[in-house]
Amino acid sequence: LQAKMSRLVQARRLEGVDQNIWVEFVKLAATHATVNLGQGFPDFPPPDFLREALVRAVGGGNHLLHQYTRAFGHPPLVKILAEFFGKLLGRELDPLNNVMVTVGAYQALFCCFQAFVDEGDEVIIIEPFFDCYEPMVKMAGGTPVFVPLRPKAPGAGKPMSSADWQLDPAELASKFSKRTKALVLNSPNNPLGKVFDRGELQLIAELCIKHDVLCISDEVYEWLVFDGKEHVRIASLPGMWERTISISSAGKTFSATGWKVGWTLGPWRLLQHLHTVHQNSVYHCATAAQEAVAVGFRRELERRERADSYFTQLARELQGKRDRLIRSLEAAGMTPIVPEGTFFLVADVSAFASDVPEAPGSDEPFDSRFVKWMVKNKGLAAIPLSAFYSGPHKNDYSRFVRFCFAKEEATLDAANDILQKWKQERAAP
Amino acid sequence: IEFTKVAADPSIVNLGQGLPDISPPSYVKEELAKAAAVDRLNQYTRGFGHPLLVKALSQVYERVCGRKIDPLTDILVTVGGYGSLFSAIQALIEEGDEVIIIEPFFDCYEPMVKMVGAKPVFIPLRNKSDGNFATSADWVLDPTELANKFNSKTKAIILNTPHNPLGKVFTQEELQLIADLCIKHDTLCISDEVYEWLVYKGNKHIKIATLPGMWERTITIGSAGKTYSVTGWKVGWSIGPQHLIKHLQVVQQNTLYTCPTPLQEALAQALWIDCKRMDEPDCYFYSLSRELEGKRDRMARLLREVGLKPIVPEGGYFMIVDVSALNVDLSDVEDNQPYDYKFVRWMIASKKLSAIPLSAFCGPETKAQFEKYIRFCFIKKDSTLDAAEVILKNWNKQKA
Numbered sequence: 127l128q129a130k131m132s133r134l135v136q137a138r139r140l141e142g143v144d145q146n147i148w149v150e151f152v153k154l155a156a157t158h159a160t161v162n163l164g165q166g167f168p169d170f171p172p173p174d175f176l177r178e179a180l181v182r183a184v185g186g187g188n189h190l191l192h193q194y195t196r197a198f199g200h201p202p203l204v205k206i207l208a209e210f211f212g213k214l215l216g217r218e219l220d221p222l223n224n225v226m227v228t229v230g231a232y233q234a235l236f237c238c239f240q241a242f243v244d245e246g247d248e249v250i251i252i253e254p255f256f257d258c259y260e261p262m263v264k265m266a267g268g269t270p271v272f273v274p275l276r277p278k279a280p281g282a283g284k285p286m287s288s289a290d291w292q293l294d295p296a297e298l299a300s301k302f303s304k305r306t307k308a309l310v311l312n313s314p315n316n317p318l319g320k321v322f323d324r325g326e327l328q329l330i331a332e333l334c335i336k337h338d339v340l341c342i343s344d345e346v347y348e349w350l351v352f353d354g355k356e357h358v359r360i361a362s363l364p365g366m367w368e369r370t371i372s373i374s375s376a377g378k379t380f381s382a383t384g385w386k387v388g389w390t391l392g393p394w395r396l397l398q399h400l401h402t403v404h405q406n407s408v409y410h411c412a413t414a415a416q417e418a419v420a421v422g423f424r425r426e427l428e429r430r431e432r433a434d435s436y437f438t439q440l441a442r443e444l445q446g447k448r449d450r451l452i453r454s455l456e457a458a459g460m461t462p463i464v465p466e467g468t469f470f471l472v473a474d475v476s477a478f479a480s481d482v483p484e485a486p487g488s489d490e491p492f493d494s495r496f497v498k499w500m501v502k503n504k505g506l507a508a509i510p511l512s513a514f515y516s517g518p519h520k521n522d523y524s525r526f527v528r529f530c531f532a533k534e535e536a537t538l539d540a541a542n543d544i545l546q547k548w549k550q551e552r553a554a555p
Numbered sequence: 556i557e558f559t560k561v562a563a564d565p566s567i568v569n570l571g572q573g574l575p576d577i578s579p580p581s582y583v584k585e586e587l588a589k590a591a592a593v594d595r596l597n598q599y600t601r602g603f604g605h606p607l608l609v610k611a612l613s614q615v616y617e618r619v620c621g622r623k624i625d626p627l628t629d630i631l632v633t634v635g636g637y638g639s640l641f642s643a644i645q646a647l648i649e650e651g652d653e654v655i656i657i658e659p660f661f662d663c664y665e666p667m668v669k670m671v672g673a674k675p676v677f678i679p680l681r682n683k684s685d686g687n688f689a690t691s692a693d694w695v696l697d698p699t700e701l702a703n704k705f706n707s708k709t710k711a712i713i714l715n716t717p718h719n720p721l722g723k724v725f726t727q728e729e730l731q732l733i734a735d736l737c738i739k740h741d742t743l744c745i746s747d748e749v750y751e752w753l754v755y756k757g758n759k760h761i762k763i764a765t766l767p768g769m770w771e772r773t774i775t776i777g778s779a780g781k782t783y784s785v786t787g788w789k790v791g792w793s794i795g796p797q798h799l800i801k802h803l804q805v806v807q808q809n810t811l812y813t814c815p816t817p818l819q820e821a822l823a824q825a826l827w828i829d830c831k832r833m834d835e836p837d838c839y840f841y842s843l844s845r846e847l848e849g850k851r852d853r854m855a856r857l858l859r860e861v862g863l864k865p866i867v868p869e870g871g872y873f874m875i876v877d878v879s880a881l882n883v884d885l886s887d888v889e890d891n892q893p894y895d896y897k898f899v900r901w902m903i904a905s906k907k908l909s910a911i912p913l914s915a916f917c918g919p920e921t922k923a924q925f926e927k928y929i930r931f932c933f934i935k936k937d938s939t940l941d942a943a944e945v946i947l948k949n950w951n952k953q954k955a
Contacts, residue, residue: 133741136802137649137671146808148602171594180817184587189578193787229634233811261809384598384816406666407641408634412815413787414587 143261147513154498160505161540163451166316166470168532172382173436179421183414191417197409198401199227199389200416206423211372211391213430215362223394226401227411231346231375231388234400236262237407238308238342238371238390241399243268247307252293254514254523256316256344272516273301275320277463285452287464288320288472295329302333308340309333311360314347317472317514317528319465321351324358331363340396341366346375346388349437351467352445361391368393371400376419381440381532385415444469444531450538451531458545459552469532472511476525481552491524500527506544568942571899571909573719573873575784575934577846580839582828583783586821596817603804604632604792605819611826612777612792618833620765628797631804632814636749636778636791639803640713641667642810643745643774643793646802648673652710657696659916659925661719661747677918678704680721682866687859690867691723698732705736711743712736714763717750720875720916720930722868724758734766743799744769749778749791752840754870755848764795771796774803779822783839784934788818847872847934854933854940857947872934875913879927893926902929908946 148165155162162169171177183191195201201221208221219225228234235258243249245267251259253274263270275291311330313322322330334341343360351357361370371392377383390400422436429435448464448471455462461474475496482492482499493510501507511526531538578584590596600606609626617624624630633639640663648654650672656664658679668675678701684693714733716725725733737744746763754760764773774795780786793803807813832838851867854874858865864877878898885897895912903909913928933940 135743135799136646136805139671140646140802140805143809144805148812149808152601165599167598169595169598172597177591177597180591181588184584184591189584190576191787192579192584192785193574193576194572195787229811229814236810258809258812265809382597384596384600384813386811386813386815406663406670407638407810408789409637409663410635410787410789412789412818415815415818 139265139267143265146261147257147509151497151507151509151513154501155507158501158505159507161537161544162507163529163531163533163537163541164501164507164509166530166532167377167383168381168469169537170381170532170534172380172385173422175425175436176380176382176418176422179418180414182421183417191414193413194410195413195416197405198222199225199411200413200420203227203416203420203423204389206420206427207389207391210423210427211374215359215367215391217367219391220394223397224391226390226397226404227416228388228390228404229408229411230377230386231344231373232258232386233408234371234373234388234390235259235342235344237400237403238373239263239266239268240403240407242308242340242342242396244307246305248303248305249307250301250309250339251516252309252311252315253516253519254315254317254511255310256312257513259310260516268307269305270516271301271303271306272519273298274519274522275315275318285464286461288315288318288466289323291318291320291463293326293329298329299333302337302339304337306337306339308342310342310344312344313360314345314351314357314465314467316347316468317470317509317511318463319468319470319472321355321357321466322360324356327358327360327363331360331366334369335365339369341370343370343372345372346378347468348374349379350441350444350469352441352448353466355466357467368395371396376415376422380419380422380436385419387411387415387419447531447533447535447538451529451541454538454542454545455529457542458549460545463526470528470530472526472528474525475527478552479525491520493524493527497527504544504548506541566907567903568908568939568946570931570933570935570939570943571911573932573934574786575872576939577784577934577936579784580825583785583821583825586824587817589824590817590820593820596820598816599813600816600819602808602813603627604630604814605816605823608632608819608823608826611823611830612794615826615830615833616777616794618830620762622765622770624794625797629794629800631793631800631807632819633791633793633803633807634811634814635780635786635789636747636776637663638789638811639774639776639791639793640664640745640747642803642806643776644668644671644673645810646806647743647745647774647799648710651708653706653708654710655704655712656918657712657714657718658918658921659720659913660713661715662915664713665918673710674708675918676704676709677921679917679921679924680718680723681924687864688867689864691718691721691869692726694721694723694866696729696732701732702736705740705742707740709740709742711745713745713747715747716763717748717754717760717868717870719750719871720873720911720913721866722871722873722875724754724760724869725763727761730761730763730766734763734769737772738768742772744773746773746775748775749781750871751777752782753844753847753872755844755851755868758869760870772799774799779818783822783825784843788822790814790818790822844870850933850935850940854931854943857944858931861947861950866928872932874931874933875928876910876931877927878929893922895926895929899929906946906950908943
């Protein structure tokens with residue numbers, strides 16, 4: 127009897143995209159971590175009003191909320207999103223043609239790459255980058271072209287901020303060729319926390335317009351900006367609406383990463399192609415969660431910029447947690463980069479290098495070895511910055527480690543305890 | 556997409572899209588409410604499937620298949636059965652491959668195969684009955700015709716049993732025929748079994764993966780939506796050998812990473828409840844099909860009274876109907892659309908009853924063969940079927 131197939135069974139599009147850092151690091155944290163500041167999810171719950179909305183949706187009399195809804199987005203949700211984001215973008219959005227709901231922002235990204243990237247197309251990715259962009263571009267047959275954010279020295283006496291990591295304009299311009307199809311922008315940026323300012327976005331916009339390039343704008347952390355910084359939407363810059371897909375996430379917006387509701391905004395001439403991919407991949411998204419997110423946005427629309435807006439409160443709370451973690455890390459001897467946004471920060475751990483055993487002959491980047499050693503020996507989980515760099519660049523900034531601070535006070539206290547104890551152990555003769 | 560828009564009008568009795576308007580069982584709804592109340596269940600879970608869910612699925616299907624199923628390596632949880640089809644095709648089908656599709660087919664198979672640059676190769680089920688009491692069992696594949704569709708480029712065959720739209724439940728012999736060819740030509744089988752629990756008296760759902768030599772080359776797809784009447788949950792699964800499932804997992808980590816947590820938790824809890832009573836008639840896996848059998852029979856009777864010829868399904872919740880005997884003259888209708896498209900539009904407009912034209916489910920070459928049929932969905936509450944009954948009983952009183 128014939129058992130396995132005798133010929134190659136998997137498709138070639140899977141070549142080079144089969145590795146995934148999260149599988150390994152999530153397992154490590156699950157096995158060893160007492161304090162998990164690794165994977166990016168809150169350890170506090172979504173707000174009560176959102177959970178109540180879900181409970182009402184599933185338990186209420188309308189059991190049609192357990193059945194298929196409109197494939198491109200549940201009507202109440204796309205309606206409120208069009209209204210809410212129309213105000214932010216300063217333009218009238220059609221709920222049916224300018225908004226498409228996806229299974230998390232992750233699936234929105236997948237639809238964009240599948241819809242727009244062809245074999246031989248180049249896609250510019252800014253490093254460090256959320257790790258899925260590279261394999262998604264490759265799976266679509268495209269070629270990723272990387273351009274780094276480079277750290278500049280901060281102003282005298284000031285700690286390094288994510289604002290000090292910048293693109294070199296000439297270097298960026300040199301990455302555009304006639305094969306460039308799209309540029310992926312992530313602002314606020316995971317992992318650095320950088321919030322691109324208007325001038326930086328203008329630079330990117332000019333190049334996109336000059337070279338007739340699309341912009342895939344991952345803005346999932348759009349509400350998590352600190353110190354009064356403004357999140358500027360590149361789609362609102364002149365000449366950009368027609369060439370930009372803006373991506374958002376209910377998971378990050380409402381601290382409900384497990385709901386996997388995301389959406390794209392853009393002109394119909396681009397969205398129609400996302401529809402094609404969507405209807406041939408997942409087709410419908412879960413109904414009840416969409417209904418609940420719609421309720422969440424209606425509430426937030428009423429409270430826009432008021433003190434009782436969840437978005438305002440969440441940003442304020444996270445800013446406090448950011449500052450708490452920064453103090454802990456500095457006290458321990460690590461050098462954090464102060465993030466302008468997101469719930470991540472990156473810290474220079476070179477002062478701790480001597481703790482980690484040497485690994486002669488290994489080409490694993492230092493930060494990756496550090497993180498593995500740290501979780502096994504100190505119980506503190508984080509993610510190496512090299513995870514967010516392309517292969518050839520993994521050693522460029524490998525003295526940095528990413529921490530997630532969307533955590534309860536108790537978790538941050540426990541992290542502080544670990545760090546202080548560690549510092550004392552190192553100081554002791 | 557086209558027909559869901561047309562039938563969104565509430566004055567129309569919608570027997571078109573495969574959407575239950577009956578309530579899911581109450582414990583299923585309760586489990587979702589309970590899951591939402593647990594803090595950590597609102598955050599990311601394991602990418603390839605929530606641990607509690609894959610464990611529950613392995614228990615249910617170990618029983619059904621009579622073999623050990625590893626929850627971590629042999630199962631992938633996807634966004635509905637649809638998401639499993641997509642993941643399997645993206646993972647295993649290469650540009651230039653051929654994929655055999657049995658007509659009529661659930662309409663997404665063709666575009667999904669084309670999207671990976673592969674070639675769909677169609678083979679029709681043919682109606683062997685001549686009488687007025689045809690059933691889906693009368694629709695069969697021609698063995699020689701099927702064998703001729705296989706060649707060295709054939710990467711997979713997509714099987715759908717119980718079948719949408721016909722309701723056919725493939726027999727052991729029919730599955731053996733397909734299995735023999737898969738083994739002989741070293742092809743894969745993607746087996747869409749989302750309606751696996753909806754089989755009516757006298758029929759048995761057989762999993763092709765349980766035939767000798769087939770586990771190693773089959774991906775079997777299931778759906779919470781169809782199992783528990785919760786199509787809006789969009790939770791499905793692929794089950795198969797590790798050496799195939801691992802490639803579907805790679806697709807998952809590059810497309811959506813993970814599926815929603817609270818829905819998976821709730822589904823796991825519901826599956827445990829029914830897994831424990833798989834020996835009892837109360838188990839929802841069996842009780843739903845008993846409920847639907849009555850609706851099936853009622854629908855068939857009403858249609859016959861009007862002069863339509865239903866093909867009584869052995870499984871699933873769809874019924875196809877031969878409308879040619881009514882001889883509705885639609886030659887004045889513009890455009891070169893197949894007859895069944897025109898018939899359905901006419902029926903929606905003049906009878907306020909919707910269905911789906913069968914030629915939506917076939918390839919370009921067979922439209923002529925299928926254009927006298929339309930598909931009704933009967934997983935509807937009594938009041939919907941009552942409304943359909945009124946329309947059907949009045950049908951002949953005002954012929955177009």
